Amino acid sequence: MKAALSALAATMLAGCATTSATESPQNAFFDALSARCGKAYAGTLASDQxxxxxxxxxxxxxxxxxxxxxxxxxxxxxxxxxPDGGWDRSRTWIISRTTTGLRLKHDHRHADGTPDAVTLYGGDTADRGSATRQTFPVDAESIAMFTATGRSVSNSNIWSVETTGAGFTYGLNREGRHFRVAFDYARPVTPPPAPWGW
Incomplete structure (x- = not known):
């Protein structure tokens, strides 16, 4: 009886370990962002080009x-x-689940709400990433858009999004271009008005 109970306990523990080991870091990342839904945070430019x-x-x-x-x-x-030196509310980052991972798209609008000529560009994750950081290489649709609008320099873009206990960081990297903005979770602010067109 003791042996049977020991075997059962070992099996249950093994099952738990397997579940934990195979838990998707992308789900953990998505859930960590969702847990802060509704909140807004102050940030700064963290790159210097x-x-x-x-x-x-x-x-x-x-x-x-x-x-x-x-x-x-x-x-x-x-x-x-x-406009007139006020707030630019043209940009919205959209992170969504796909059948294979996560997708990042950039929604760009004008002040009257109409879409910019270059909008909804981005890419899908190419690996599992981590619970705190995901990267998004440019996708074929975006490359076609960039090429058609004379922005082929962006055809090697890789975007990154990080969320840790300390804050949120958005980045863009390609050869010769390194852009980064960082937001501090210790600096919550009153949520702003809706972005343009939303």
Whole structure:
């Protein structure tokens, strides 16, 4: 009887270990962001390249505005870059689940709500990533869009999104281009108005 109970306990423990070991880091990442749904945080430019000059020193806010089981919408607001020097509310990062992982898309709108000529570009994860960081190499649809609009320099883009206990970071990397903005979870702010067109 003792031996049977020991065997049963070992089997149950092995089953738990297997479940834990195979838990998707992408699900953990998605769930960690979803847990902050509705909250907004202050941030800053964390890169320092000439291409970032207009954003340097600007007030920034990211807002985990809407979450469903398969999609998270995160508007990115920048003060001082909008019409008449006000808020630029043109950008929304959209992270969604796919059958193979996660997808990042960029929704870009004009102040009147109409889509920008270059919008809904991004890519899918190519590996499991981690519970705190996922990367998104540019997809074929985006490459076609960039090429058609004279932005083929972006055809090797790799975007990254990180969420840790300390904060949220969005990044863009390609040869010669390294852009990064960081938001502090210890600096919550009042949620901003909806992004343009939403």
């Amino acid at each position: 000439d291409a970032d000059a207009e954003m340097r020193g600007k007030t920034m806010v990211m807002h985990i505005r809407h979450c469903s089981a398969d999609r998270i919408e995160i508007p990115f607001h920048i003060d001082g870059l909008g």
